[in-house]
Amino acid sequence: MKKIVQILIFILLFTGLMACQKQPVETPVDLSTIYQQNDVYYEIFVRSFADSNGDGIGDLNGITDNLDYLVNLGITAVWLMPINPSPSYHGYDVTDYYSINPDYGTLEDFQNLIDQAHARGIEIIMDLVINHTSDQHPWFISAQSSVNSPYRDYYIWNGNTAYQTFGGGMVDLNFNNPAVITEVENIMDFYLDMGVHGFRIDAAKHLIESNNATLDNALLILQLNEHMKAKDPNSFLVSEVLDMSYLAYADYYIGSDSLFDFYAAQNIWDKVGLGNNRYLFASNLKKEYDALREVKTDFVNAPVTGNHDMNRLASMDGFNSYYSLEKLALAARINLTLPGSPFIYYGEELGMKGIRYEGINVAGYGTVYDEYRRSPFLWGTSTYQTSWLPDNGANDAVASFADQAADSTSLYNVYKEIIKVREDNPALMYGNYFEPYVDNNSNIQGYVRYFSDENVTQAVLVLNNISSDPRTVDLSYLEILYGDLNIPAYGTLIVSIDPDLIGDYI
Template sequence: MPRSRSLRLLPLLTLTACISGPTTPTGQVPSTPVEIAPPAGTEWYRHAVFYEVFVRSFQDSNGDGKGDLPGLISRLDYLNDGDPSTTTDLGVDALWLMPIFDSPSYHGYDVVDYERINPDYGTLEDFERLCAEAHRRGLRVILDLVINHSSSQHPWFVESASSSTSAKRDWYQWRDNNPGWKQPWDAYSTTQTWHARNGAYYYGVFWGGMPDLNFKTPAVREEAKRIAAFWLGKGADGFRLDAARYLIETGSGTGQADTPETHAFWKEFAAHVRQVKPDAVLVGENWSPTSSIATYYGSTDKMPGGDELPLNFNFPLAEQMISGIQRGNATGIAAKLAEMARVYPAGVADAPFLTNHDHVRIATQLGGARGQLVNAASLLLTLPGSPFLYYGEEVGLANGTTNNDEAKRTPMPWDASSSGGFSTSAPWFSFAPGRESANVAAQTSTSSSLLSRYRDLLRVRQSSAALERGGLTLFTPTSGNSLTLAFLRTLADERVLVVHNLSDSSATAGPFNLAESTAEPLFTDSGATYLSEGSSAGRVILPARSTGIWRLR
């Protein structure tokens, strides 16, 4: 696609928000525009769109009511059929598989064998076939690698617990007495993290069934690197790193998270992974404030994009996006983008998302409100970085009716039949309510459906280098109230203006002082209008909960 001519920004950028209906106070635009640089480096993962899959809930192939790897293979064409000329696939670039290793639990975060596929899901040969079929379509596959802890049933721990003189005693942390540490993510926690076994106490920050591995022990470090190399050799393209900030403890409280020793190991691990497979990705789960997340990129002095974890989930931005959509006010999102611009190392790639397997689903949080779900999709797929979708978000899948984590991970509804197109027998867990309309078949051929919006936005994103891997210039104020979020996405000579209306009223954004600009619509909801006001300014009119995307020339 031809790229636009260079667009010069005038020295002074101004923004006002005008709305129909009650007058709303407007925040102040920073005198210096907020700028986020394009990601450095050319690796595929710095601009890919990822899709998180809970294999148990995606597609059953053998009628046991549990999803499996052959079932996932049978649905790959839904995710990406490998043909850019078709429009029936979702169009994502990569899959993140929640834990698939052998485990006694339904969720798999307590591993008993790091080299064996959970028998519910299939075999190692099934995994290799999945990678081959995904790669044939241009899809990458990353695995949930859970090495902060193992299952208490893992042979390593069984041996470690057997005797104080066990050869693997120091593979886990043991004390003669209970130091009384609490869980570090809750200042008011009363939950114990040291657990009694055979006359001693071992450390398990989450619970006693998941004892923490001791990464101060060189043999543990080498084993983790060997396991990573094993799966990279089987076709994996990288790893999502569970509980990455809790790896190495130096004491209670602040010594249980984000320690220098933890950062040092991830740098060591990242260097090893790059050596084995140079374009493999590591994605950190560091559920913490923005300033803490920023440290997990490591140093950019010698490694573009950072020498530690090249992608890190942006939990604070997810919270602000959902809050802004609910309140109809974009300034919280703008403030979070401004904070990222200040504290993230220049040139790193963000990993934005809406919800994942640990959250109440976005459709439930937003009460199923279509306009708000439309906003959520539009925001996620137009911000910089590598966005992550949680399976079912694209059809508005809600939470189940229980209060446990299983309700966040219910079976994927492929159609409205009693089986949901998921299995020929009763599913392992009940479907979420609302699947009569929140299913793939009902939305596939409907141009106004949520699924169609995700597909359309993904294709628009992939058609524009600026949207896919460009930087950002923010136009929205970072305080007060603004019904619209407006920003410019830029790469080389391509400039794309994006404006979202997060309110239930029509809104006008601008004027934007942009020199030499004419606007080519890339994606506009009905009624979304760009009004040119001479050679150097433009104004945007947006109906409620709508989006407009224009390439400026």
């Protein structure tokens, strides 16, 4: 008995010491195996990421060869932008849903990528581009050739002209035809059987054009998601509803596991970047989360600071001049402490720049629009460097991965550190609890995150200094998980708080 008491005292002392060293919160089980929809995502434009065979074009084997890059950064899941054959450089107009763009590799390469990623604890989701096909897809070629084609009703006709939401030869599929839904379910099954974790539904609000489009689309996505869940209950479906108002996308939680949080993104751009109405930051987000919770209590949001359809964060007004690096770092720390599964667009961790051009000619390439929002990742070494797009000098002043990895103060290392803090603290990683800090003002914007299940209960307070002056907070009695009580300009402090005393902080 005495021996057992000694052991217990030792364990208590030992765990106390561990806590002082900011070790991960101790849990009897690996929570990531329970909450499989919570990940830290990395969005990859395959053409620009890593070239394995020297043709200058990124490919699947290049990703496989660089999975350790993702592991070292802390990434646990990847969103691959379209990888099916397509006549366009971006791939958002598919000609064959069952094979791989030859520039990117083969189905065998994709299987190998999935398997190698799984071996490192990384899941893969795919872009599911189903609002439209390419007008070069065999379905459409047949459909256009004859009103008697079995594929005629796969599309939406006005006379002999097929409806296009986006133009450019992207012809909309007809989701009033059950055969089209079956085709999509078959495509999903094909890739789920290969081991993908789920899908990102492209252009979700355009799938069905009707007077009741939001509900019609949400219910269509629900049908697809239920099909997927019957096959894999842990799978993940995130819908792209490109709107800056949460009121416009909240109802898509009817069928989606997750939605990109463009409202939070816009608040980050506006409050952190431009400094507008900073005192509203946390309260705005609370309003959004409360609205989402009314549709789906266990919503898993997908916070972002940008994606391939937007000018890169480092090129945005407010982020491209004074305190640029500090603001980019704060945007990252906010994005990675919000509820859900945060997404990082490749190159954001380096502060890469890039904007849209309205059809200018680039020597050696041709006419460009969104290409420079999706430019080659900056490895800093020739190995794996992609070069399909001529360098326009926009990133001349941006340090490469090789340089940033060696610099402990780099943006890359800010990302790496805050991702680790998120993954070590269940209050940040799981659940969607979010309440604004009681003493928020126009400089300090904080929020409490909390998580509790049968394995662990934890609460943390995240304080962001959205100002160019250092701010000192009087919380010295709390355990610091990240940062310093003297919060530098655009800095972040994360402290552990007693879950029973949350009421003192909100």
